[in-house]
Amino acid sequence: MTVNQILSVKGNNVFSIVSTISVYEGLKVMGEKNVGALLVIDDNEIVGILSERDYARKIVLKDKTSKGTLVKDIMGTGIITVKPTDDINFCMGLMSGKRIRHLPVVDNGSVLGVVSIGDIVKAVIEDQQEIIHHLDSYINGTQI
Known part of the structure; x- marks a missing residue:
């Protein structure tokens, strides 16, 4: 199975923010979109990812405020990307x-x-369940 197959089922909505907004504003977008992370895109380039984990570890645990901190100050950088043709095992x-x-x-x-x-x-x-189904059919002689 490939990444493209996952996106064909899941959809390809991309929710993003810019790095210069407050963490609070980013969290509001996460809540509105019901996602745990947002891409941070500046000038059409992915520069980071803001996740709930970033908020918990870099704001809450460090006594910072989400309204007084910019996304660029806590976002994850060094983003690793994949291609639509990449295999899910590779991912x-x-x-x-x-x-x-x-x-x-x-x-x-x-x-x-x-x-x-x-x-x-x-x-x-899902892939493993399909394999199990095929093996079960083969063993029981019900395979077409």
Whole structure:
């Protein structure tokens, strides 16, 4: 299964903010869109990701305020992207190895979507269930 197959089911909505808004404003967008992370895009380039985890670790635990801190001061940088043709096992390896939860999907400089660790796990489970079904059919002689 590929990233493109996940996006075809999930959709390719990309929610983003700019780095110069307050963390509070970014959190409001997360709440409105019901997502746990947002791409940070400045001048049509991904410069970071703002996640709930960033807020918890870099604002709350450091006694900062979300209204007095800019997104660029706490966002995750060094963004790793994937292509729509990448395999989900490759994505899982990246996420596990780099300890990240979101991968922007980029093709020819355009952001096509974002896949999360939840999307990848769901796809792997569905893939395994299909394999189990085929093996069960084969073993029981009901395979067509």
